Each structure stands twice: as structure tokens, then as C-alpha cells.
Amino acid sequence: MKEQKKAPISKQTLNRMPAYFLYLKKLDFQEHQSISAAAIANDLNLNEIQVRKDLAAVSSSGGKPHKGFDICTLIEDIKAYLGYDDVNNAVIVGAGKLGQALLCYDGFSEYGLNILAAFDADPTVIHRSINSKYVYPMEKIPEICHLLNIQIGIITVPAAYAQLVCDQLVDSGIRAIWNFAPVLLNVPQKILVQNENMAVSLAILSKHLAVKLQEK
Amino acid sequence: MKEQKKAPISKQTLNRMPAYFLYLKKLDFQEHQSISAAAIANDLNLNEIQVRKDLAAVSSSGGKPHKGFDICTLIEDIKAYLGYDDVNNAVIVGAGKLGQALLCYDGFSEYGLNILAAFDADPTVIHRSINSKYVYPMEKIPEICHLLNIQIGIITVPAAYAQLVCDQLVDSGIRAIWNFAPVLLNVPQKILVQNENMAVSLAILSKHLAVKLQEK
DNA sequence: TTATTATCGATATAAATTTATCGATAATAA
DNA sequence: TTATTATCGATAAATTTATATCGATAATAA
Numbered sequence: 001m002k003e004q005k006k007a008p009i010s011k012q013t014l015n016r017m018p019a020y021f022l023y024l025k026k027l028d029f030q031e032h033q034s035i036s037a038a039a040i041a042n043d044l045n046l047n048e049i050q051v052r053k054d055l056a057a058v059s060s061s062g063g064k065p066h067k068g069f070d071i072c073t074l075i076e077d078i079k080a081y082l083g084y085d086d087v088n089n090a091v092i093v094g095a096g097k098l099g100q101a102l103l104c105y106d107g108f109s110e111y112g113l114n115i116l117a118a119f120d121a122d123p124t125v126i127h128r129s130i131n132s133k134y135v136y137p138m139e140k141i142p143e144i145c146h147l148l149n150i151q152i153g154i155i156t157v158p159a160a161y162a163q164l165v166c167d168q169l170v171d172s173g174i175r176a177i178w179n180f181a182p183v184l185l186n187v188p189q190k191i192l193v194q195n196e197n198m199a200v201s202l203a204i205l206s207k208h209l210a211v212k213l214q215e216k
Numbered sequence: 217m218k219e220q221k222k223a224p225i226s227k228q229t230l231n232r233m234p235a236y237f238l239y240l241k242k243l244d245f246q247e248h249q250s251i252s253a254a255a256i257a258n259d260l261n262l263n264e265i266q267v268r269k270d271l272a273a274v275s276s277s278g279g280k281p282h283k284g285f286d287i288c289t290l291i292e293d294i295k296a297y298l299g300y301d302d303v304n305n306a307v308i309v310g311a312g313k314l315g316q317a318l319l320c321y322d323g324f325s326e327y328g329l330n331i332l333a334a335f336d337a338d339p340t341v342i343h344r345s346i347n348s349k350y351v352y353p354m355e356k357i358p359e360i361c362h363l364l365n366i367q368i369g370i371i372t373v374p375a376a377y378a379q380l381v382c383d384q385l386v387d388s389g390i391r392a393i394w395n396f397a398p399v400l401l402n403v404p405q406k407i408l409v410q411n412e413n414m415a416v417s418l419a420i421l422s423k424h425l426a427v428k429l430q431e432k
Numbered sequence: 433t434t435a436t437t438a439t440c441g442a443t444a445t446a447a448a449t450t451t452a453t454c455g456a457t458a459a460t461a462a
Numbered sequence: 463t464t465a466t467t468a469t470c471g472a473t474a475a476a477t478t479t480a481t482a483t484c485g486a487t488a489a490t491a492a
Binding site for chain 2: 014015017018019021022023026043044081082083084086088096097098100101104105107108111112113151152175176178182183184190192194196197198199200201202203204205206207208209210212213
């Protein structure tokens with residue numbers, strides 16, 4: 001009866017995990033077999049102790065004195081922790097430029113995201129495939145979502161339509177929304193919303209740049 | 217000799233600013249003239265005191281008892297604070313789907329970002345305009361950047377080319393990079409890098425969803 | 433006019449996160 | 463074998479961020 005339960009991981013640690021993941025995967029191609037927290041910290045511009053703590057939180061086997069962490073094991077641990085091993089079925093609503101960009105990017109499967117279909121209102125884009133994913137007319141949302149057991153809806157429609165689309169997705173049984181429209185969606189408690197808010201990044205960039213230019 | 221200097225704003229507060237901005241702008245279209253911190257907190261699912269503190273940090277005139285904050289003034293204050301009033305000239309390198317999506321989105325000017333041109337290596341996309349922005353061949357990066365006094369470079373090329381492009385941009389005098397490629401860029405200290413890392417969002421979504429599905 | 437109320441802002445407390453310290457341990461070198 | 467060193471992990475201290483408390487104030491109601 002051991003069931004060694006780790007403490008829940010902090011939000012900030014979770015935020016850094018994908019960076020570790022990317023970093024380690026790149027290393028994995030190269031010669032190395034293990035790596036120290038200090039080295040990672042140096043490359044990612046983080047604090048060494050922070051890295052050690054972050055890794056300790058997900059690592060199954062821990063690090064070894066004088067060697068560090070085994071890269072392969074760590075990658076697997078992070079994958080397992082972040083749920084990249086679980087497959088999540090998703091659809092995209094809005095097959096404009098951004099929607100198409102996401103449809104064409106095949107790297108999401110790396111993270112367990114499986115985009116199965118798209119929807120759009122524009123008659124010139126529906127009823128054809130983009131990167132082997134069929135674009136259905138909007139009316140088909142409920143039918144397809146139920147049929148394919150879709151859990152994630154990705155919203156890439158213009159801001160004005162986002163809430164409408166969101167409501168339809170929720171009614172169609174999806175559990176989570178990845179929202180690229182610059183609006184705050186209204187959803188029932190049980191639905192998870194992740195906003196991909198470019199305005200936030202832009203604001204931070206803009207702010208930092210302004211500060212930097214002034215310093216000069 | 218007053219020069220009332222406000223305390224520097226915390227990172228977390230800065231992160232929330234764009235959300236306030238979007239929210240207030242939407243309100244502005246409607247009847248209201250002022251709004252309380254409590255109401256904002258309620259709508260954005262934040263803590264009331266947090267909102268009050270955040271707004272106090274940027275507000276020029278403060279809120280009024282029994283009324284709250286003046287919406288218009290607050291919008292202007294946030295705009296000024298985030299530097300949305302300053303114009304930043306930018307170019308996009310990589311006119312693929314994602315690059316085109318960004319080129320076609322006219323909403324960035326709202327945030328002071330002015331995308332003036334694009335670059336690509338693909339002969340089928342260069343020498344034509346996308347949403348009135350000309351796509352130049354890669355070689356033109358230094359010339360155009362200097363000519364147009366570009367401060368921000370947006371990278372939307374495949375991961376493998378990102379570092380190369382980054383180096384070229386830095387050599388061409390840009391000050392900040394908005395990086396959409398899933399790689400960690402190496403830049404001189406003086407250059408600002410903002411990573412738009414979709415994998416981070418996806419990881420968080422994935423993780424939260426996994427937790428939620430387990431609970432059920 | 434006076435009381436009541438909604439709201440703010442300042443100060444204080446609590447919680448989360450980051451960073452520092454230090455003893456333990458496995459790899460390497462002497 | 464023994465000493466040295468790089469590294470970890472645990473615990474502690476410091477910092478940052480979030481939340482609570484409470485007196486002050488302007489709008490409204492009595």
C-alpha cells in the first residue's frame with residue numbers, strides 16, 4: 001500500500017514543462033545521455049534550483065549525483081505528466097488562414113492533439129479537404145462532434161462569431177475549448193477554456209520594448 | 217517637482233492588462249459610463265481586490281466611491297501603459313499559412329503593431345501582396361528593415377530555419393522578436409524575444425482536461 | 433440635512449513561488 | 463582504497479503575488 005503520491009505541481013511549474021520538453025527532445029537527437037539541472041538552467045535562462053525542483057516534481061527516477069537526469073526517461077516522464085500520451089480528439093471551427101495554419105501543422109500529434117475535421121460557413125472552403133482533414137459546413141457541428149467523440153473544440157473564427165460557435169460546440173458535447181478569438185467566452189462551469197491570446201504576448205513585447213527604448 | 221512615480225507593475229498584473237482592455241472596450245460600446253472593480257472581477261472571474269489593485273496601478277485618476285472607474289479614461293490609461301499608443305513597425309518572416317494569417321489580421325494596429333512587409337523563400341509567394349503587404353525575397357531583409365526603420369521581427373518560418381532568420385533580423389537592426397517557431401532562439405542580450413508558444417497552452421489545456429476527465 | 437450604502441485605497445495577512453543553504457551520494461581521480 | 467567533485471534533494475529564507483480587513487468618501491435615500 002504505498003501509492004507514492006507526489007505533491008500537486010504548481011501552475012508555474014506546469015507552465016515551464018513544455019519548454020523543458022522541447023529542450024530535451026532537441027538534446028535527445030544529439031550525443032548526450034543525461035544532463036544536469038544546472039546545464040538546463042543555463043540554456044533556458046532559468047534558476048538552477050528551480051529547474052531541479054520542477055524536474056523532481058515529474059521525474060519518476062530522480063537525478064543522479066555527478067550525472068544528472070537521464071534524458072530519455074525525463075522526456076517520457078514529462079510526456080506522461082502533461083498527458084501528451086493520451087489522445088485528444090479535436091475539431092477546428094473556422095477554416096480561414098489561421099484555421100488552415102493549424103490544420104496544416106502536423107506537430108500537434110506530438111502533444112496528443114488529434115485534429116479530425118474542420119467547419120466553416122464560407123461555401124468556397126467547405127466540402128473539400130485541407131491536409132486530409134475535411135471541412136464541413138457549420139450545421140454539421142453537432143453530428144460530427146458526437147460521431148467522432150470530440151473533446152476539444154478549437155475556435156478560429158472572427159471575434160464576432162466566437163460566442164455563437166462556442167455555444168454550438170458546448171451543445172455538441174465538447175469538454176474543452178482552445179480559443180484563438182480575442183474575446184472572453186461565456187461557458188458553463190464544467191467546460192474548460194484556454195485562451196490563446198496574442199494580445200497578451202503583444203502587450204508584453206510592446207511594454208518591454210518601450211521600456212528598453214527609453215533606457216537607451 | 218512632483219513627478220509622481222508609480223510603483224513598477226508586477227508581471228502578473230501586466231499579464232492581466234490585455235484582458236481588462238478587451239473587456240472594457242466591449243463595455244464601452246454599451247450604455248455604461250463607469251464600472252466598479254467588483255463588477256469587472258465578477259465578469260472576468262477574478263478577485264475583486266486584485267482587480268482594484270491592478271487598476272490602481274495604471275489608472276491616472278483613480279476610481280470614485282459609489283461609482284467605480286470611468287471606462288473611457290481607464291481604456292486610455294491601459295493603452296498608454298501598455299504602449300498601444302506607440303507605433304511599432306514590424307515585418308513578418310515566413311509567409312506560409314500562419315504568416316498569412318497574421319498578415320491578414322488587421323486588428324494588430326489596435327495594439328500599435330504595424331506590419332509593413334513580409335519575407336519568404338518560396339518563389340511562388342514572393343513578389344506579390346497579401347492584404348496590401350508586399351512579400352519580398354529573403355535577401356531583402358537587411359535593406360527593407362533599415363529602410364523602414366523596423367523594430368519588431370515576427371518569425372513564422374519552420375523551426376529548422378528560425379535561428380537563421382533570427383540572426384538575419386538581428387543583423388538588420390531589429391530590437392525585438394515575436395517568435396512563433398517552437399524553438400529557443402539565441403540572441404544577444406539587448407534583443408527582446410517573446411515566444412508565442414502554442415505548445416504551452418496546449419499542455420495546460422491537455423493537463424487540465426485530463427484532470428477533469430479523471431474527476432468525473 | 434443626516435443616514436445609508438457602494439465603492440475605493442491603504443495597510444495587513446496569507447499563500448504561492450523563487451532562491452539560498454547545506455548535508456548526502458555516486459562518479460571520477462589520486 | 464581514499465579524496466575530490468559534481469550533482470542531487472531536503473529544508474529554510476526571501477520574494478512575489480493574492481486575499482482580507484477596515485477606515486474614508488462620494489452618491490443616493492430618508
